Amino acid sequence: MNLWVEKGMWEPDIFKQKGTLKSYPKGTCLFMEDQPLSDVYFILAGRIRAYLLSPSGEERHLFVVGAKSLIGECNVWTTKIYPYSAAASTNIEVIRIPRAIFQETVRASPSLFEHALQSMSQKQNALLVQTQLMSFSKIEERVMFVLVQLAETFGERTGDCVFITIPFTHLELSQVVGSSRVSVSNVMLSLQEKGIVSKVNKQYLIHSMDALKLLTYDKFNV
Structure with a gap:
């Protein structure tokens, strides 16, 4: 869901x-x-x-x-x-x-x-x-879970890369995962620094869906 x-x-x-x-x-x-x-x-x-x-x-x-x-x-x-x-x-x-x-x-x-x-x-x-x-999850896990869902539902895939086609703000994402905007911004910055995602205006490119799924699927079986 x-x-x-x-x-x-x-x-x-x-x-x-x-x-x-x-x-x-x-x-x-x-x-x-x-x-x-x-x-x-x-x-x-x-x-x-x-x-x-x-x-x-x-x-x-x-x-x-x-x-x-x-x-x-x-x-x-x-x-x-x-x-x-x-x-x-x-x-x-x-x-x-x-x-x-x-x-x-x-x-x-x-x-x-x-x-x-x-x-x-x-x-x-x-x-x-x-x-x-x-x-049962921490803020980092909740953010990554929602990113996977967004990518699978609204993503354009090229190989292992997925571009999320709908724009969203950190505030909207924070409301979805039940945390503060600052906490979500810190998680997204960390994911960018690790090379997992990058920002394109208000949209995001996931560089490796496999890598992101490995961080979320074992816990949530999504």
Whole structure:
């Protein structure tokens, strides 16, 4: 399971006539955990991150989703509250679909219902991966694990080298691995000094996937 889902399985035509088109700037909070579940969001462009908040305001990252993905659907069939918070990691364009209309639309089509189950299962698997990472690994291992996932999902491979085609910042990466931006920057600098990765603008080139996998696969079997 990838903790950073850049492109989902849904098509926008399904919901264009069902909801309201909205644009939000980076940092906008779409909903907070334990708030009434009023809407489901279909992402047309940009990325949205899901996270939990402690009573003291500390964030715990869950996953990131991008275009053609849903967010907010996980509790739509059970309780009437959001199980997590969601905020825009970039400028985003979404279709906001009222809860009842989303339910009616999905119930009317077996294929859409199957899509909904896949979407929720994907997020459930992400939570299991996050539990494993946060419980049993160090920051270096978490960063390398996510880099491997990004490379395998969004990479262009030439021999053993892989260019990760989506740009991301150290802040975004730190939110994914549950650490500070400074700590993630130090890990990335160390990987560059070792010749494992190099930076090209906001994107990264992995010089040896085999070498990177050897540092992560034995522990996580990814």
